[in-house]
Amino acid sequence: QKEVEQNSGPLSVPEGAIASLNCTYSDRGSQSFFWYRQYSGKSPELIMFIYSNGDKEDGRFTAQLNKASQYVSLLIRDSQPSDSATYLCAVNDYGGSQGNLIFGKGTKLSVKP
Amino acid sequence: DAGVIQSPRHEVTEMGQEVTLRCKPISGHNSLFWYRQTMMRGLELLIYFNNNVPIDDSGMPEDRFSAKMPNASFSTLKIQPSEPRDSAVYFCASGRGQETQYFGPGTRLLVL
Numbered sequence: 001q002k003e004v005e006q007n008s009g010p011l012s013v014p015e016g017a018i019a020s021l022n023c024t025y026s027d028r029g030s031q032s033f034f035w036y037r038q039y040s041g042k043s044p045e046l047i048m049f050i051y052s053n054g055d056k057e058d059g060r061f062t063a064q065l066n067k068a069s070q071y072v073s074l075l076i077r078d079s080q081p082s083d084s085a086t087y088l089c090a091v092n093d094y095g096g097s098q099g100n101l102i103f104g105k106g107t108k109l110s111v112k113p
Numbered sequence: 114d115a116g117v118i119q120s121p122r123h124e125v126t127e128m129g130q131e132v133t134l135r136c137k138p139i140s141g142h143n144s145l146f147w148y149r150q151t152m153m154r155g156l157e158l159l160i161y162f163n164n165n166v167p168i169d170d171s172g173m174p175e176d177r178f179s180a181k182m183p184n185a186s187f188s189t190l191k192i193q194p195s196e197p198r199d200s201a202v203y204f205c206a207s208g209r210g211q212e213t214q215y216f217g218p219g220t221r222l223l224v225l
Contacts, residue, residue: 034213043204043216044156088156100146100169101214105155 002027004091006104014112019076021107023089026070032092033065033072034101039085048074079111115139117217119205125223131193134220137186138207146206146214147180147190156204162188195224 036044093100118137206214
């Protein structure tokens with residue numbers, strides 16, 4: 001059973017701080033990693049993807065991938081109350097259906113003003 | 114560009130009734146996914162189409178659920194008969210055959 005694990009939270013950080021969201025995955029062959037943000041009552045929205053080991057930065061967001069440890073993280077710098085949402089980690093279904101993703105259950109982030 | 118379109122946005126029905134959810138993927142996308150999301154189970158893949166052909170339906174809970182994609186711009190998910198435990202948010206997502214998926218607004222289904 002392929003699994004993507006996330007701490008459900010809630011993760012609470014003060015405004016302006018760095019929020020660190022973590023995700024581990026079970027399938028060592030996985031090659032593509034995604035972070036989605038989901039506001040309450042809304043649909044998941046893609047915010048970043050990463051394919052290679054190391055860091056990938058996009059504005060205030062940095063995705064970090066360590067395939068040896070089967071670990072991917074999302075850092076949010078200068079956190080804002082508008083970042084309060086649930087963050088879903090997703091991993092490609094390596095060896096399964098091409099194009100399919102396996103989602104974690106998400107980490108709820110709360111940024112306090 | 115229009116995103117993924119789903120209808121209805123909300124559906125309230127009684128146990129035993131047939132429910133049909135509809136999805137129009139983003140033009141040019143050749144992959145379509147139906148998901149169900151609940152607090153308890155998170156986001157679950159129900160079925161995945163590629164070029165209108167069902168590729169993986171292992172997530173479909175039981176025979177009460179069926180999905181079709183008659184053409185590249187339309188898909189339906191049908192539940193017959195519906196049960197209270199089917200109450201959830203149903204999302205449709207589309208992609209271009211790679212893994213990036215774009216989600217529709219969802220249909221909130223409540224079965225009484």
